[in-house]
Amino acid sequence: MNRAGDDAAGLAISERIRASTRSLAQAGRNAQDGISMIQVAEGGTNEVSNILVRMRELSIQAASDTIGDKERGFIDKEVQQLRSEINRIASTTEFNGTKLLNGSGEKLDIQVGINNNPFEDRLVFDSANQNITTGSLGIEGISTASKGSAQENLKKLDDxxxxxxxxxxxxxALQNRLQSTINNIGTYRENLDAARSRIQDTDMAAETSELTKANILAQAGISVLSQANQNPQQAVKLLG
Structure with a gap:
């Protein structure tokens, strides 16, 4: 079925299905891009997590009277470097030009459906909720310069x-949801492709049967004509 004249209704349905499968393919790519974006954000948060653990370790060391203020000063230099590194990671982690971890972004729509329903066809990545700057984490003024401040750090770092x-x-959770969406899109596309194939492609078995039937009828017709041509010739021979 290649022309509307073959089956106008069937062709219309087939083309709608084709549009849907192409749209689904792009929706799947969008979802995969969404996973890539989340993995970038996750890489930044993982590194900040390691930094927070190190800062807590240093605060435990500085909270003890087994070291003096001079040693606490050395420890604090590392703590301040780590604090700056958190803010650097937050400000430089981005995907396609969009900041992901410093709270300056906005809600990002990931179009994973083929229609315009905001609840069914789009997933949202809210970058504002992924703010991991030291100010957002509550450790902007953290210090280990004194025993008291080091002790106060512990709850701040836990929070x-x-x-x-x-x-x-x-x-x-969003990454898992996107992966489930990709899997569902793959199944949906397979089903649509099968439906389109049934509508569009020629049923070869049925066509072969019809062709065989036509050939038999044609051969039978030729045989009858041949016999009809032979009978007058035989009659002439008998008369002769």
Missing amino acids: AITKLNENRSALG
């Missing part, structure tokens, strides 16, 4: 780690 884990959990 920061908890918040970061919540962010990572949200990223993981």
Whole structure:
């Protein structure tokens, strides 16, 4: 079926299915791009998690009277470098020009359906909720310059780690949902392709049967004509 004249209704249905399968293919690519974006964000949060663990370790060291203020000063230099690194990661982690972890972004729509229903056809990555700057984590003024400040750091860092884990959990949940969407799109496309094939492609078995039937009838017709031509010739021979 290649022309509307073959089967106008069938061709219309086939073309609608073709449009849907092409759109689904792009929706699947969108979902895969969404996973790539989340993996970029996850890489940044994982590194910040390692930094927070190190900062807590240093705070434990500085909270003890087994070292003096001079040693605490050395420890604090590393803590401040780590604090700056958190902000650097937050400000430089981006995907396709969009900042993902510093709270300056907005809600990003990931079109994973073929229609315009905001609840069924789009998933949302809210980059504003993924803010991992030291200010957002509550550790902007963290210091180990004194025993008291080092001791106060412990709860601040615990709270920061908890918040970061919540962010990572949200990223993981969205990534899993996108993967499920990709799997579902693949199954949906296979079913649509099969339906289009049934509508568009010629049923070879039926066509072969019809061709065989036509050939038999044609051969039978030729045989009858041949016999009809032979009978007058035989009559002439008898008369002769």
